[in-house]
Amino acid sequence: MSSHHIVRDDQEPALIIANGAACQPELLGQLLEWSPLVIVLDSAIERVMELDIKVDVLLGDFDRDFNPEKYQTTQFPIEIIHTPDQNKTDLEKAFDYLISRNIPAVNVVWATGKRADHTITNITNITRYRDVLKIVILDDHSKVFLLPKKFEKWYPAQTSISLIPIGHVTGIHSSNLFYPLQDDTLTIGYRTGSSNHVTQDGIVTIEHEEGDLLLMECID
Structure with a gap:
């Protein structure tokens, strides 16, 4: 499991990999195959590297002595986005990044499971992006999205x-x-x-x- 970019020009949703419970490789592989842009939150990068996934954007607050520069070579070319604002989660910052690039839709994996507070926050926070970004959160058992009227x-x-x-x-x-x-x-x-x-x-x-x-x- 390594490559993506079968599609180009943002024709398909981007993919964000958060740091909750992992999904089955089959689901992740399907999403990677059709994702023109893969964003990984800093807390998940080591887990993602173990799966040999090509990452386009590494994003986060880079706390706990995190050194993003070491991925410049192994993941070249990679865009590194430092987002120190503590008033938003790293997942929200990834949504903001996509909006700044006029990317209209994103799938999110590894955003549920593990800590309950993270799961609830990740799912409920998508409401604030209703009018600017189509968000779908997926895991092995659920596909979650906000309904239009x-x-x-x-x-x-x-x-x-x-x-x-x-x-x-x-x-x-x-x-x-x-x-x-x-x-x-x-x-x-x-x-x-x-x-x-x-x-x-x-x-x-x-x-x-x-x-x-x-x-x-x-x-x-």
């Missing part, structure tokens, strides 16, 4: 889908889900739309009026 996608029957509100979400309507939502309200900590599934092969439609609603495509 109206969402339509074809799914096979029995696909597991969870709808998780970030805060309070109102006016939710759905079609082709086993547990239908009709002008429903979901509130984190009180009522969520976890463990629903697709009724039959076909289009699933989900609409909501106000709030931030995550869709999680889940595999046991």
